[in-house]
Amino acid sequence: xxxxxxxxxxxxxxxxxxxxxxxxxxxxxxxxxxxxxxxxxxxxxxxxxxxxxxxxxxxxxxxxxxxxxxxxxxxxxxxxxxxxxxxxxxxxxxxxxxxxxxxxxxxxxxxxxxxxxxxxxxxxxxxxxxxxxxxxxxxxxxxxxxxxxxxxxxxxxxxxxxxxxxxxxxxxxxxxxxxxxxxxxxxxxxxxxxxxxxxxxxxxxxxxxxxxxxxxxxxxxxxxxxxxxxxxxxxxxxxxxxxxxxxxx
Numbered sequence: 001x002x003x004x005x006x007x008x009x010x011x012x013x014x015x016x017x018x019x020x021x022x023x024x025x026x027x028x029x030x031x032x033x034x035x036x037x038x039x040x041x042x043x044x045x046x047x048x049x050x051x052x053x054x055x056x057x058x059x060x061x062x063x064x065x066x067x068x069x070x071x072x073x074x075x076x077x078x079x080x081x082x083x084x085x086x087x088x089x090x091x092x093x094x095x096x097x098x099x100x101x102x103x104x105x106x107x108x109x110x111x112x113x114x115x116x117x118x119x120x121x122x123x124x125x126x127x128x129x130x131x132x133x134x135x136x137x138x139x140x141x142x143x144x145x146x147x148x149x150x151x152x153x154x155x156x157x158x159x160x161x162x163x164x165x166x167x168x169x170x171x172x173x174x175x176x177x178x179x180x181x182x183x184x185x186x187x188x189x190x191x192x193x194x195x196x197x198x199x200x201x202x203x204x205x206x207x208x209x210x211x212x213x214x215x216x217x218x219x220x221x222x223x224x225x226x227x228x229x230x231x232x233x234x235x236x237x238x239x240x241x242x243x244x245x246x247x248x249x
Contacts, residue, residue: 003028004086004216008077010035010062010121011091012042015190016140019209020088021049027213030055033077035062064091064117065109074124086216087125088138089118094192100154107154114158119165126169129178136179138212139166143186143224146233149249170221181215183208185225201226
């Protein structure tokens with residue numbers, strides 16, 4: 001009782017999403033829906049999850065920036081698959097800050113994918129979870145949203161918005177049986193960060209997946225990966241701006 005038996009993954013081709021699905025299937029999860037812009041790219045993971053013990057794994061099309069399709073997408077998944085115990089919101093873009101400074105279209109695309117798309121799909125998801133009376137929404141936020149840094153402030157601002165939205169949504173759902181968990185990783189070694197200079201306290205996707213699984217068991221509302229980043233980011237958040245601006249971050 002209380003274990004995640006059914007999982008909907010939004011962003012089913014991301015490394016963190018894949019690691020999390022593997023971790024939950026290794027525990028008790030048996031029904032998985034992998035939603036991705038190109039469902040064919042999620043098929044290898046689906047086959048792997050079936051081999052690992054999942055009895056029902058589907059791949060479905062989902063476009064984070066096709067806002068008009070989100071309610072129909074959510075209704076189709078819930079009507080077909082029934083109750084969903086956990087929804088993992090794992091899609092997003094990282095972008096190159098130096099390029100984004102000169103390409104407003106790319107900057108808007110990143111913000112729409114990371115923030116607006118998450119808000120758009122979360123409203124009908126929250127409604128369906130509230131109607132069934134249970135479930136958890138897990139949002140992959142980032143320590144980059146704690147305080148926007150010049151090295152990635154477009155991405156950081158989008159994650160700050162997502163983080164604030166998720167926290168407010170969780171407060172609004174209190175008493176409904178629906179939980180919201182915000183996950184704040186630091187630098188994670190994935191295909192999205194390949195080629196970038198590794199930041200201190202870096203982790204891999206499996207470490208994030210383990211933290212998510214542990215957070216779900218504890219009904220946590222906030223998870224830092226790794227844990228010491230909570231202290232580090234608290235210090236950065238409270239630095240006076242003149243000092244903060246002198247940091248090479």
